[in-house]
Amino acid sequence: MTSPTLDAQQLTAQSWFAELRDSICAEFEKIESEAGSNASFDYIPWDRSNPDGSPGGGGVQGLMKGQVFEKVGVNISTVDGKFSEEFAKSIHGAGDDPQFFATGISLVGHMKNPHVPAVHMNTRFLCTTKRWFGGGADLNPPLEYEEDTSEFHTRFKQACDAHDPEYYPKYKKWADDYFYIPHRKVHRGVGGIFFDHLELDSEEDFQQNFAFTQDVGRAFLDIFPKLVRKRMNMSWTAEEKEQQLVWRGRYAEFNLVYDRGTTFGLKTGGNVDAILMSLPPEAKWT
Template sequence: MNIQEKKQAAADWFKDLRDQICASFEAIEDDNQGPMADREAGRFERKTWDRTNQADGAQGGGGTMSIMRGGRVFEKVGVNISTVHGTFTPEFAKNIPGADEDPSFFATGISLVAHMNSPRVPAVHMNTRFIVTTKDWFGGGADLNAPLPNAQDTEDFHKALEGCCNRHDPAYYAKYKKWCDEYFYIQHRNRARGEGGIFYDQLNSGDWAKDFAFTQDVGRTFNEIYPALIRRHMNEEWTPEERETQLEYRGYYAEFNLVYDRGTTFGLKTGGNVEAILMSLPPEAKWP
């Protein structure tokens, strides 16, 4: 498989995964019998965008945002895909593997963030991506972000990801869990952003098919365990105090994404769609 075929295969997979996840989430909306069951079941709205704001005015790919707002279960959830290409600025190219030799790049991926109505249902983040410069690699992961941490939810989420990792390389889970814990850490708050998960980057083992299979399995595993956690709690009542805790937690979540997140930086510095990049921010938050 040549590099163009690899690019297409990865982009096609991210689109297919998007469709699978959106279907899972809409089914949850239909099945909800909880505190907001009198609302109309939420549905995703899709919006495409083109990356045409490069310095030379050339078209540089684009993407599709899939956003659901104000549903029975999901207060705001985005499942975005993009496939973009272009040239890094000289300053930014220094930080990207292979870009110091040639600043041209290609990037395709899926990015998901879910903020829930119920503080008892954990928020979540997931993304996987394929990047090509003079080198190529996969990256991504998934992490749980509960305003009210639940030990069983956390254990089940990690077990699912551990099983995923073990199907491909027994060394992956410990390595990628540690990387996640270190990456999703709010340094100025001296606290973790959430309950962790896995995070990996620059994955190129020399066997592209193997690395792609792992990245696909991360997506499938996420789409199995996270809907299960939602269904576990989505019909429970919650208190005003729990909602306040959720809103304060969201403030910390927003701080991380705006100050430390590499994906945010990558998108903003490569002419990405600002609305799609900042999709990760919660619809409502508070700071104590």
């Protein structure tokens, strides 16, 4: 993987995302081992070139297919370059100068057991003429358990409240509004938090917003494995599996039509396989 030259803030963020990736993957492999599986992540580095042929960074796709995690991707990337003139107009701080830098982690897990919720999480650090953190996590159960939904939201509320009591209601609503499929008139899942444009006007801002971004990652690493272990040994019926497959179709529709991360990756020449790892291994439309 070829990386651009990083300043102190960029290097700090990139290092954290790689550390978080390692911790999450180790925990997911531990869950597979507990289920009697020897599944592990395959790590596939990739490089990106800018349209002018210059190096544009790259990333590492992490992919595991196991007994509990039917398909889970945990990707990290660090890229830089220049947005197209049209796309730059849609990116915070890029309207007057299309140069950009982005580093982050992106995770999507599709589970074999329909009682275990699918999940999405990502956090990122972007630099244009402005600098900011963004990200979040949301739970996507084919078969909802209200206690799981409550535990997931409670854990992220704790992470938010440790920094600002206004964060959770604001970012929960943002997730509710964002993870919605207009043409189906349904939400993709049971929500979580979504935040963006946590801007950095000073080094103090960087430290504060970086600390919050880290706590979002730690909250995910704390709560999601607990939910998986609670449900992964439950039996399921053919009807419940059918419901999971149909629900996955809705998930795929959102990611292909509305997801900003998918658009960003494709518009900036990212690795297509890594970008589309969010798609489920099997789905149905009725």
